[in-house]
Amino acid sequence: MSPSCSCSDVEAVVAEVVSRHAAGRGSLIPILQDIQEALGYLSPASLRALEKLTGISANEAYGVATFYTQFRFTPPGRHRVQVCNGTACHVRSGGQVTEEISRQLGVGVGETTPDGEFSLERVACLGCCALSPVVAVDGKVHANVTPKRVSFILKDGIGGGKGEK
């Protein structure tokens, strides 16, 4: 679904997600995951719809979600840049790679560039630790990434949409 869908669309999506889960706070995380899967992010409207349907306040749901790096609170960009935050990538300078991507895109982790082109996410192990540190751009995994290779990866990953800075 488009991030610009109407409130009634959002309510319908959230209602469908809630209907697939058991009632109660124990289901909150899986519900939030499924809402994000369906809508691309946790919008204020989706959390208000969740409150209406479950009685779990939007503030509480937001507070819980902010504990987890997997949740987004802004619409995703057209191109999704995922930096691995798993142990193998972390010990092999994944943090420096993340900083360089953040610098080149001009946004922090969990944010989307103002033109809507890129969103930057930090994710758990991407499952290819021997190739660490790794970065995925629109699902394409790049291995042994260094800060110097970041601009190439961003260009290669999306077909030349972002140049060197």
Ligand code: FES
């Ligand atoms: S820790 Fe990064 S791929 Fe496993």
